[in-house]
Amino acid sequence: MKKTCGTVLFLLVLCVAFLSAPFRLGVSAAENRVTEEEVMSVARGIISWKKQDVGATENGFLINDTLLSSAGSTAGDWYPIALARLGIADNQSGYLAVINDNVQKRYDKNPTEKLDRYKSTEWHRISLAVLACGGNPRKAGENGTIDLIADGVYNRVDENGNGILGRQGINGFIWGLIALDSGGYEVPADAYYSRESIITAILELQLADGGWALSGNISDPDITAMAVQAFAPYYNDAAEYEYVNRKTSVPEKKSVRAAADEALGFLSAAQTADGDYLSWGIQNCESTAQVTVALCSLGIDPFADDRFIKTGADGMRKTLWDGLIKYRTESGGFAHSFVNDADNPTAVAGKPNSMASEQTLYTLAAIVRFMHGENSLYDMRDVVLQAWGEFTDEDIAAALAIPENPTSAYRAVVLRLLEKLNGSTNDFGNSGVIAEKLESAKRAIDAVLAEAESIKAEIKQKLYPFDKVSLSDRKTVYDLYNRYSALSDYDKTLLDPSDAEGLLGCKTRVDNALTAVIVSACVAAAAVGVSVATVIGIKRRRRQKRGRFMTESDE
Amino acid sequence: MKGWKKDLIALAVVAFLIALLCVGTKFQSVDDYYLTHIDDITPESETVFLSIECKTVLNNYDDLDEALKEEKYVPKDGVILPRTEYVLRNGDTVFDILDRAVRYNKIQMEYRGASENAYGSAYIRGINFLYEFSCGPLSGWTYRVNGEFPNYGCSKYRLSDGDVVEWLYTCDLGRDLDMDMYESVR
Known part of the structure; x- marks a missing residue:
């Protein structure tokens, strides 16, 4: 009996072992490889999750109007980059049209600070998105007059001519270098920064443990991995740099390769037993993703190198793939972390998160590119410029369907069709009419956007604090209210809820004040009327009394 | 006899109308009253406290953007808005209170909406022209509620009655903000 029990138990244990890891037992490390199909299936899962997140249909484009409304921001740009680098055709042309128009508007609105006063990485991320979508970051904006690479990288100076690429910290140098090399752009001899000066700036900030950090002296896996990604194109360059390390004040002489190898040493040591990484004390998905991208960019097999x-x-043996895939949720999206952080109730264990999902998605692109021996994730010299193709009957129908006075809801479609029409090769009968229609639609939409901005600014400027609004402000309030009412319901949402609330509050206040004046006037008139009538009545009666008295006395 | 009775009534009417004029003639519907008095503090209203300070800039003045080295941007005492009481509306977040406070006090504020960043929450880029990175690479706005720094976006933090919200400018990722500075008003 005892023996049977033991045998059953043994078999059970064996079964469980087999069930939990059927491909790992007895299979050598070399055979236990992640396949391309596996990677692509994980990628499709993320895309499918994100489609739900932005309200796109499963068979429709992920780059829908919701995602397009984030074009040029951290929430939007990484998805089109990831899709393009995975080779998945989506609405990249629409994204390119909208992001170019957004860049133009931000430059127009703020000609000195342009995209941002301090944040250089705005230029870098947008450059990568433009390039990935088949555009040219050196010819961005409405008429291709904006050079994002010059403005955002090598000539990034303030009004006094001081270099501000690193004003936001080491991120500025790292991503500046990545953007510069993404298209292999030449740096003119008279530029403020050179490739060498940016590389030196990063080297100067290397910490004693071989890595980099946003601040302090303890390396962070994310920043370290990003620095390695930026250094990847120079990994085989023997050139040595001489500089004084700003963290240790020690003079150093080092090649990029030596620095990157030290960083790999740090990253290898920092990897956890699960295969993932800790950042700010928490095991998380994004750090693991960045390290994977870094290894792929150096041409190191991320799942076979002994150091990782x-x-x-x-x-069991744990690779970066295990470290990454553990954050996959049932929905297909990726979670930031599985640690429940009391201070952070939004990072619930297993809950998919946009940032973790987008970083994983482009990491998968990096992995597939490594498997194919293609250009690395950020080496986009292989991108073919957007070919717009024919302006089809569907495009014509879409253009004709745009109403005479379009709301800003039509912005994405108008911009995309306009770009396509300008880039298309075919000639068709009423192309002039279509062009005119799209141009006028764009003007109308730009006017609506400008009007909404102006109403917002005037509400803030003229009405607040609105307990001081009185009847004398009636004209101002009514002018603004009428302008607001003239907007379509969709365009009204361009205002913040508090803008609309403030405006309606003021109008009510003014209306009530006017009612009060009218009612007061009526009451006062009534009081005067009654008084006058009474006085006249008294006088009349006195007269009558006197008359009667006189008649009586006559008798 | 009948005459002065009439006069008395008339007099009463006039007195009533004059009284009416003196008392005031704010005839408002309930909706209108609600709309225009929503932020009035009454004994029944739930309230929160909000302050905006940039004291850390005073200790890092060398790192401050040259263009911002003026008292209208960085007040001498580092206080942009002293602790002020605001009505707490149902569902108000830290962002809502800040948005209302800067509007009422005409303080410049710029934020990125929840759709424009990966955190799914509004992100405060600048208040009173002090922006992220205005005073060094680790500078920017952060907030604490009742002395604690929540680790998530301000438009996700729902407030309760009596909460004390402080918007604080940091020049060192929050490490320069001394927790002891907080004092309870409850």
């Missing part, structure tokens, strides 16, 4: 294979608590 650990033994898990279960005794």
